[in-house]
Amino acid sequence: MARKKKGDPVHGWLALDKPLGMTSTQALARVKRLFNAQKAGHGGTLDPLASGVLPIAFGEATKTVAYAMEGEKSYRFTLRWGQATETDDTEGAVIAESHRRPTRAEIEAALPAFLGEIEQTPPRYSAVKLQGERAYDLARDGQEFELKKRLVEIHELTLLDIPDEDHAELEMRCGKGVYVRSLARDLGEALGTHAHVSALRRTAVGAFTEDKSISLDSLESLGHSPAAFEHLLPIETALDDIPALALSEVEALSLKRGQSVSLLSRLYKERITALDLEVGEVVCAMAKGKPVALARYEGGSLSPVRVLNL
Numbered sequence: 201m202a203r204k205k206k207g208d209p210v211h212g213w214l215a216l217d218k219p220l221g222m223t224s225t226q227a228l229a230r231v232k233r234l235f236n237a238q239k240a241g242h243g244g245t246l247d248p249l250a251s252g253v254l255p256i257a258f259g260e261a262t263k264t265v266a267y268a269m270e271g272e273k274s275y276r277f278t279l280r281w282g283q284a285t286e287t288d289d290t291e292g293a294v295i296a297e298s299h300r301r302p303t304r305a306e307i308e309a310a311l312p313a314f315l316g317e318i319e320q321t322p323p324r325y326s327a328v329k330l331q332g333e334r335a336y337d338l339a340r341d342g343q344e345f346e347l348k349k350r351l352v353e354i355h356e357l358t359l360l361d362i363p364d365e366d367h368a369e370l371e372m373r374c375g376k377g378v379y380v381r382s383l384a385r386d387l388g389e390a391l392g393t394h395a396h397v398s399a400l401r402r403t404a405v406g407a408f409t410e411d412k413s414i415s416l417d418s419l420e421s422l423g424h425s426p427a428a429f430e431h432l433l434p435i436e437t438a439l440d441d442i443p444a445l446a447l448s449e450v451e452a453l454s455l456k457r458g459q460s461v462s463l464l465s466r467l468y469k470e471r472i473t474a475l476d477l478e479v480g481e482v483v484c485a486m487a488k489g490k491p492v493a494l495a496r497y498e499g500g501s502l503s504p505v506r507v508l509n510l
Contacts, residue, residue: 205238205239206238207232207236207237207238207239208235208236208237208238209238209259210235210236210237210238210240210258210259210429210432211258211259211260211261211435211510212257212258212259212261212432212433212434212435213255213256213257213258213261213268213408213432213433213434213435213437213438214231214235214255214256214258214414214419214431214432214433215253215254215255215256215408215409215412215413215414215431215433216231216253216254216255216256216413216414216415216416216419217251217252217253217254217410217413217414217415217416218246218250218251218252218253218254218416219251219415219416219417220248220249220250220251221248221249222248222416223247223248224242224245224246224254225242227242227254227256227416228240228241228242228254228256230416230420231256231416231419232256232258234419234420234423234424234428235258235424235428235429236424237258237259238259239258239259239262240256240257240258240259240262241256241257241262241265242254242255242256242257242265243255243256243257243265243268243269243405243408243438244268244269244273244402244405245327246402247289247400249289249290249291249397249400250400250401250402251400251401251402252275252400252401252402252403252410252413253402253403253404253405253408253409253410253413254402254405255268255405255406255408255438257438258432260435260508260509260510261435261438263494263506263508264435264436264438264439264494264506265438267438267439267441267442267494268405268406268408268438269376269405270376270406270441271376271405271406271407271408271438271440271441272355272373272374272375272404272405272406273373273374273375273376273378273402273404273405273406274371274372274373274374274402274403274404275371275372275374275380275400275401275402275403276360276369276370276371276400276401276403277369277370277371277372277380277384277397277399277400277401278367278368278369278370278397278398278399278400279367279368279369279370279384279387279388279395279396279397279398280366280367280395280396280397280398281298281300281301281302281365281366281367281368281388281393281394281395282297282298282299282300282301282366282393282394282395283296283297283298283394283395283396284296284297284385284388284394284395284396285396286324287323287324287381287396288323288379288381288382288384288385288396288397289381289384289396289397289398289400290396290397290398292396296394297394298392298393298394300391300392300393301365301366301393302368302391302392302393304359304362306391307359307362307368307387307391308359310387310390310391311357311358311359311387313390314354314357314383314386314387315354315355315356315357316353316354317351317352317353318351318352318353318354319349319350319351319352320349320350320351320352320378320379320382320383320386321347321348321349321350321382322335322347322350322379322382323335323379323381323382323385324345324347335347350377352374352375352376352377352378353374353375353378354372354373354374354375354378354383355373355374355375356371356372356373357370357371357372357383358370358371358372367398380397380400381396381397384396384397406438406440406441407437407438407440408433408437408438412433414431419431434491435491435508435510436484436486436491439484439491439494442482442483442484442494443475443477443481443483443484444483444484444485444486445475445483445484445485445486445495445502446486446487447461447485447486447487447492447502448487449487449488451487452485452487452492452493455485455492455493455495455502455504455507456492456493456504456507456509458504458507459504460498460501460502460503460504461485461495461501461502462500462501463497463500463501463502464500464501472497477497478497479497479498479499480496480497480498481496481497482494482495482496482497482505483495483496483497483502485502485504490510491508491510492507492508492510493505493506493507493508494506494508
């Protein structure tokens with residue numbers, strides 16, 4: 201006899217405004233308990249020293265977490281000039297200092313070099329794995345190691361304000377895998393000084409934005425009530441960049457059974473042309489306005505990748 205799962209079958213996304221001083225895992229646990237959800241996960245870790253948008257998936261939405269993490273991200277952050285730290289943020293000890301403070305003109309002149317596709321070395325205190333070990337564990341153990349540079353993409357990088365000579369406030373829109381802490385470190389070096397992140401806030405992850413988010417305090421004040429559930433977003437919110445293809449109920453049932461669906465009819469050929477689908481591309485198969493599955497378009501047919509049991 202199958203063991204009954206604890207909690208309720210909740211499905212959908214929540215854009216949580218994670219507070220400072222809390223890990224993403226801790227925030228996830230509190231929200232999961234609040235909704236009494238059987239299953240939950242988050243789309244993109246935020247450090248305890250960072251606040252902002254943390255997408256949380258419930259139930260069948262957890263099958264779309266990978267797509268949420270692929271989404272474009274936006275940040276507002278403050279750099280502290282003149283100090284390099286072990287962790288490239290305020291958590292680590294200061295390991296080097298400089299008296300040099302860049303001017304507004306110097307900062308603005310340096311930013312274009314960090315736009316587009318660039319090479320970036322992750323911070324030593326990061327979750328990057330080396331031979332199965334997390335870099336932050338190796339760093340805490342005092343081990344010597346080198347992290348390889350990675351290609352990342354920064355779409356926009358803007359200087360917002362210089363509140364005092366020691367600090368600068370910036371805004372960034374970027375692709376997957378960009379470390380704000382690495383950017384701070386590298387920008388400091390490019391300007392002939394040191395720098396680390398003293399404040400960080402994520403303002404968007406794909407379609408999950410600040411205006412759609414709710415603070416943990418506000419959510420907990422609602423309790424396990426209908427008002428709390430009104431803040432849930434549809435599963436397809438994480439699939440904002442993925443084409444949607446409407447199917448009939450019969451075709452949707454075939455996908456849910458793990459079977460391929462033929463798209464050779466003239467109607468589907470017209471839809472595929474309109475969507476500009478390429479072979480191998482993943483679509484969100486819809487039926488009656490609800491997502492049925494993530495499916496791959498393969499030369500005239502759709503094959504299920506992840507079935508959504510709603």
